[in-house]
Structure formats: structure tokens, C-alpha cells
Amino acid sequence: DIQLTQSPSFLSASVGDRVTITCRASQGISSYLAWYQQKPGKAPKLLIYAASTLQSGVPSRFSGSGSGTEFTLTISSLQPEDFATYYCQQLNSYPPSFGPGTKVDIK
Amino acid sequence: QITLKESGPTLVKPTQTLTLTCTFSGFSLSTSGVGVGWIRQPPGKALEWLALIYWNDDKRYSPSLKSRLTITKDTSKNQVVLTMTNMDPVDTATYYCAHISWFGDLFDYWGQGTLVTVSS
Numbered sequence: 473d474i475q476l477t478q479s480p481s482f483l484s485a486s487v488g489d490r491v492t493i494t495c496r497a498s499q500g501i502s503s504y505l506a507w508y509q510q511k512p513g514k515a516p517k518l519l520i521y522a523a524s525t526l527q528s529g530v531p532s533r534f535s536g537s538g539s540g541t542e543f544t545l546t547i548s549s550l551q552p553e554d555f556a557t558y559y560c561q562q563l564n565s566y567p568p569s570f571g572p573g574t575k576v577d578i579k
Numbered sequence: 580q581i582t583l584k585e586s587g588p589t590l591v592k593p594t595q596t597l598t599l600t601c602t603f604s605g606f607s608l609s610t611s612g613v614g615v616g617w618i619r620q621p622p623g624k625a626l627e628w629l630a631l632i633y634w635n636d637d638k639r640y641s642p643s644l645k646s647r648l649t650i651t652k653d654t655s656k657n658q659v660v661l662t663m664t665n666m667d668p669v670d671t672a673t674y675y676c677a678h679i680s681w682f683g684d685l686f687d688y689w690g691q692g693t694l695v696t697v698s699s
Contacts, residue, residue: 510626514691517689
């Protein structure tokens with residue numbers, strides 16, 4: 473099974489900050505990676521797939537990059553509605569697995 | 580517009596079998612390429628993929644839970660059913676069903692989730 477790790481697990485940031493979250497896979501997964509945002513008490517929301525393709529309706533301040541084993545999610549200018557937990561997910565091979573999450577909190 | 584909604588018991592006893600139903604609209608599980616998956620999330624913890632089923636009845640299960648899970652579909656009712664046997668308190672979680680993206684085994688539309696508590 474492919475294991476995903478995320479760093480940091482928690483970060484505190486201010487509105488307007490540039491935020492970067494890293495996801496690492498235990499083996500190469502090409503570009504078969506997705507990012508989700510989850511707010512408390514809500515279902516996850518798909519942000520990015522294929523490592524860098526923005527899902528329809530997602531603001532352009534979100535971007536993704538990477539391939540192989542290292543990936544990043546960047547929020548160019550953090551907005552109040554972006555405070556949430558972010559998960560990566562690999563879909564390269566079964567079982568599809570999620571990372572442990574990164575919580576973005578208000579500084 | 581794609582929507583999904585989970586339904587089932589909120590409380591089950593240890594050793595019982597859990598049956599959850601996902602009722603969806605906006606797509607058909609008889610259409611080529613379409614699939615539905617189940618994902619769960621224990622309180623305060625990360626997401627865990629459980630199972631998925633495709634339009635052609637192809638089914639995949641989490642290896643760690645495979646012996647306890649069964650996923651089925653009822654195309655005429657627009658429903659997917661997940662059963663999990665021998666429930667344990669560690670199975671307490673919010674259970675989500677989700678539509679599988681055309682791109683692959685990722686989830687582009689999610690239900691609201693249903694919290695299942697396992698307790699005697």
C-alpha cells in the first residue's frame with residue numbers, strides 16, 4: 473500500500489499569507505494526486521486533481537504542483553474562508569489512500 | 580446537479596452489522612465509467628477509504644476491512660448499500676458516500692455524511 477505523509481500537520485497563518493502544504497508518497501505515483509479541503513462538520517471538497525488541475529469553481533489562489541513522490545498545495549493569499557483541514561489523496565494504485573491532514577488555523 | 584445522501588442507524592451495538600444506504604441523484608450507475616465510493620472519518624481523525632463500486636459491478640475494498648465489507652448497487656433505485664459486519668467501538672465514525680470522478684478513483688461530489696456510533 474502507498475503511504476502518504478503531510479507536512480506540516482498544523483500551521484498557523486494570517487489572512488493574506490502565502491501557505492504551502494507538502495504531501496509525500498512512499499512510492500512514485502506519477503501525477504495521480506488530489507487535494508481536498510474540509511471544514512468542521514462538513515464533507516471534504518475536491519480542490520485539485522492530477523496534482524495541478526483546479527476543480528471547477530475552485531478559486532485560482534489555490535494551486536498544486538509536483539509529481540512522483542513529492543507534491544505541494546499552495547494558497548497564494550489566504551482568505552478567511554480557507555481556514556480548514558487539507559488532505560491529499562493518491563489514486564495511483566489500490567487502495568486509494570489519504571494523507572493524515574494539515575490543519576490551517578488563524579494566527 | 581449531483582447529490583448524494585447517506586442514511587442508516589446512528590447507533591449500533593458491538594458485533595452487530597451496519598447497513599448504510601447512499602441515495603443519489605444527478606447521475607446513473609448504469610452509465611459507463613460511473614462509480615460510487617464510501618469513505619469514513621473517526622472523530623478528529625483522517626479520512627479512510629472503505630470501498631467503491633462501478634457501473635459494471637466492479638467492486639474494490641480496503642484490504643484491511645475486506646472481510647467485513649460488502650458493497651452493492653440498486654441501479655433502479657439510484658442507491659448504493661454498504662454493509663460492515665462485526666462492528667466495534669473503533670468503527671465509530673462519520674461515514675460518507677461520494678461520486679467517483681471521471682479522472683479516476685477520487686471523489687468530486689460527497690454526501691453530507693452520517694455519524695455512526697458503536698456502543699453497547
